[in-house]
């Protein structure tokens with residue numbers, strides 16, 4: 001049986017791996033996200049920028065969109081990381097809006113959100 005602590009460690013690990021995949025030549029601000037589905041899958045995302053900044057997709061939304069495409073609708077937790085070490089950086093307004101939408105679908109209503117600094 002996998003402990004909750006092990007699941008969180010794996011979520012964080014995959015979040016950090018996702019950050020390494022970020023496509024951010026304009027901002028040079030890599031972000032990774034990992035969302036835990038109710039059935040235990042972890043779906044990752046990274047920010048994918050575009051020269052037209054408005055077309056950039058953040059890591060959080062990439063992870064959620066990938067999860068939906070893969071058939072997941074219930075979520076338990078999400079971890080997000082960036083490479084700023086000394087300050088808390090929260091999600092942007094667009095991501096907060098999307099997170100609010102899926103928040104209703106968090107499986108046990110004990111949603112968890114973590115921003116990791118590493």
Ligand SMILES: [Zn+2]
Nearest residue numbers: 058091092095
């Ligand atoms: Zn965002």
